[in-house]
Amino acid sequence: MPQPAARGKRFSDTTSVLWPAQEDPRHETSPRQRPRGPAAHPRRHGGAEGGTYAGLAQPAVVAAQRGRDVSAAAHRHAFTTWYASVPGLAPVAEALYEQLRSPEHWRPYADAAETLEALTGHGIALGVVSDVGWDLRPTFAHHGLDRYFSAWVHSFEHDTEKPDPALFAHACRELGVAPAETLMVGDHPAKDGGAAGSGLRCYVLPAGAAPGAVRGLDAVLNLALASSP
Incomplete structure (x- = not known):
C-alpha cells in the first residue's frame, strides 16, 4: 500500500522517546x-x-x-x-x-511507539536531533523504533551541540521541509528550546517521567496534527 506523502516533520530529542537508566550529570534525576x-x-x-x-x-x-x-x-x-x-x-x-x-540500557517510554506509529501513519516525517557521543540508530533499532525515523543528526558528528542552529538546519535539509513546518520535541528548555531561534516550532516536555512510564506524547500528536495542512 503506498505511503501518504509527508505533510510536515517532527524532530525528537533522544530522551523524549527513550531514557537511560543511568544518570546524566547535566540533569536532575529521580x-x-x-x-x-x-x-x-x-x-x-x-x-x-x-x-x-x-x-x-x-x-x-x-x-x-x-x-x-x-x-x-x-x-x-x-x-x-x-x-x-x-x-x-x-x-x-x-x-x-x-x-x-x-x-x-535504554527504555522507551510507554507511549513512544504508539505515538510514532500514529505520526508516520498521518504522513509526518520524523527525525532525531540529539546531543550525544555515539550513533543512536542501534539503540532505536534494538527497541524497534528506528523504522519511524528518516533523519539522524548526532551532535558529535558535527563538532557542535544544541542549541547551535546548524544542527536544526542540517536536520531540516535531511528531510527537505522548511523549519517553519517543523516541530522540535525535547525535554531541555535551553538546548531543545533553542530550535525556536532557528525558526522551528518547539515543544518542551515536562520533567519527571520515569523510564518506561507514560510520557504524555499524545500532546505531541495533537500539536503535529493541528499544524499539518
Whole structure:
C-alpha cells in the first residue's frame, strides 16, 4: 500500500522517546532513574549513589561537562570523569560508560511507539536531533523504533551541540521541509528550546517521567496534527 506523502516533520530529542537508566550529570534525576549495574549498589562501592551527586560539584567534573557533546572523545571524558569522581566507582568508570552506550540500557517510554506509529501513519516525517557521543540508530533499532525515523543528526558528528542552529538546519535539509513546518520535541528548555531561534516550532516536555512510564506524547500528536495542512 503506498505511503501518504509527508505533510510536515517532527524532530525528537533522544530522551523524549527513550531514557537511560543511568544518570546524566547535566540533569536532575529521580531515584527511579539512578544507575543499574555497579553504580546501583552503593554499599559495594563506598556509598557511590550519594557520591555521584557530590561529584557534580567538583571543578574537574564541572569542567568536563563543557562542550561534552561536540565529540565522542569529549562525551566519554565527561561521563568517565564524573564516575571516577567517586572513589568506589573509579575502577569501573569505563565499564559504566559502556553500559550507558548499550542499547538494552535504554527504555522507551510507554507511549513512544504508539505515538510514532500514529505520526508516520498521518504522513509526518520524523527525525532525531540529539546531543550525544555515539550513533543512536542501534539503540532505536534494538527497541524497534528506528523504522519511524528518516533523519539522524548526532551532535558529535558535527563538532557542535544544541542549541547551535546548524544542527536544526542540517536536520531540516535531511528531510527537505522548511523549519517553519517543523516541530522540535525535547525535554531541555535551553538546548531543545533553542530550535525556536532557528525558526522551528518547539515543544518542551515536562520533567519527571520515569523510564518506561507514560510520557504524555499524545500532546505531541495533537500539536503535529493541528499544524499539518
